[in-house]
Amino acid sequence: MENxxxxxxxxxxxxxHHLGRWPQAALPDAVYRDLVETLFxxxxxxxxxGILYVLSAAVIFAQDRDPVIAALxxxxxxxTAARLALLIAYQRRAGGMLTVTELRRWxxxxxxxxxxxxxLLAGFSITVLQSxxxxxxxxxxxxxxxFGAGIVSRIGVRPAIxxxxxxxxxxxxxxxxxxxxxxxxxxxxxxxxFIVEAxxxxxxxxxxxxxxxxxxxxxxxxxxxxxxxxxxxxxxALTGLPNRLMLRERFRDSLPSTASGDxxxxxxxxxxxxxxxxxxxxxxxxxxxVLREVALRLNAIVRSxxxxxxxxxxxxxxxxxxxxxxxxxxxxxxxxxxxxxAPYQIMDMTMHISVSIGIAMAPRHGLNLEHLTACADAALxxxxxxxxxxxxxxxxxxxxxxxxxxx
Numbered sequence: 001m002e003n004x005x006x007x008x009x010x011x012x013x014x015x016x017h018h019l020g021r022w023p024q025a026a027l028p029d030a031v032y033r034d035l036v037e038t039l040f041x042x043x044x045x046x047x048x049x050g051i052l053y054v055l056s057a058a059v060i061f062a063q064d065r066d067p068v069i070a071a072l073x074x075x076x077x078x079x080t081a082a083r084l085a086l087l088i089a090y091q092r093r094a095g096g097m098l099t100v101t102e103l104r105r106w107x108x109x110x111x112x113x114x115x116x117x118x119x120l121l122a123g124f125s126i127t128v129l130q131s132x133x134x135x136x137x138x139x140x141x142x143x144x145x146x147f148g149a150g151i152v153s154r155i156g157v158r159p160a161i162x163x164x165x166x167x168x169x170x171x172x173x174x175x176x177x178x179x180x181x182x183x184x185x186x187x188x189x190x191x192x193x194f195i196v197e198a199x200x201x202x203x204x205x206x207x208x209x210x211x212x213x214x215x216x217x218x219x220x221x222x223x224x225x226x227x228x229x230x231x232x233x234x235x236x237a238l239t240g241l242p243n244r245l246m247l248r249e250r251f252r253d254s255l256p257s258t259a260s261g262d263x264x265x266x267x268x269x270x271x272x273x274x275x276x277x278x279x280x281x282x283x284x285x286x287x288x289x290v291l292r293e294v295a296l297r298l299n300a301i302v303r304s305x306x307x308x309x310x311x312x313x314x315x316x317x318x319x320x321x322x323x324x325x326x327x328x329x330x331x332x333x334x335x336x337x338x339x340x341x342a343p344y345q346i347m348d349m350t351m352h353i354s355v356s357i358g359i360a361m362a363p364r365h366g367l368n369l370e371h372l373t374a375c376a377d378a379a380l381x382x383x384x385x386x387x388x389x390x391x392x393x394x395x396x397x398x399x400x401x402x403x404x405x406x407x
Contacts, residue, residue, distance in 0.1 A: 050080025118168035156215035239295035266329035269376035272314035
């Protein structure tokens, strides 16, 4: 029969084999951000486990006066304080504003603390399990079970950290139990008890690995769906452009630079000329294809800091940020007219449309999105009356009419 110690030394390879079956797909940034946020949102479990470790070590030290136990107890107290300080520092840094690269650094720091605590727990278990004190054995094994259950439930969403911490804590304890089973002692079934205990801890560890995999998969699926739905709520289903909700958010984000001094913001209100005739002649499928092509052309024209949104039908809004003077807004509007007026090859047919544009400037014409949109809409109305492919800026009369309309 194979020696128990030899048998259980092979355990890490068997347990880590589970990791090779886990999918390693890259996570969307928003999902990764939420998962890391989970790590830093639970101070009480870290504090509670640290207190349990110190109390358990204190009880055993009071009985045995072992300096190794005293050193482990002091190290666990110091590490718990350091881990709590890390969580507090993360919250002060406003986690939601950190870049993905910064989040990875914070996550690595968290992992170091988790792994270090697992190693302290392993050292505690190896030290205690060398003695023949059943109550001390019960105390340390209970602490390991508490640690395992805690990290699986708390950080199972980050499997690399969770599994490594779990194995660092449990595998040394399993080996220590197996080694202790090989020692001679007066009780007749002394070895059998320890072999069963080692086997029990090994089985629970293996089952915990399966739980981690399930929790990780479930959490990723849930968060991915949540963020996808949040994105769809802010997105036009036909063109993929921002809708009114995201337009409002982008406008709000652009305001600080507008109010900073010499920078302005131009709101371009677009309405397609001749689009209704395409719908009537070729049908809605052709009309939808034209709208998608319009969206592509608009995104190709604007800068990365600008926003193109679809309000509905054939109406679009372009938010042009960081405008130094009105001439820049006019240049963009003329470029839009020129590009959108080029022929469209849709369903093996050539189609033609143009676009009329009304422009409102912030802060000159106001800082409220509804008011600026109403101003630009009034200027757009004059553009439509002036003929196709025209652009007009808001006038004081447009501003006054828009104020009455919004009120």
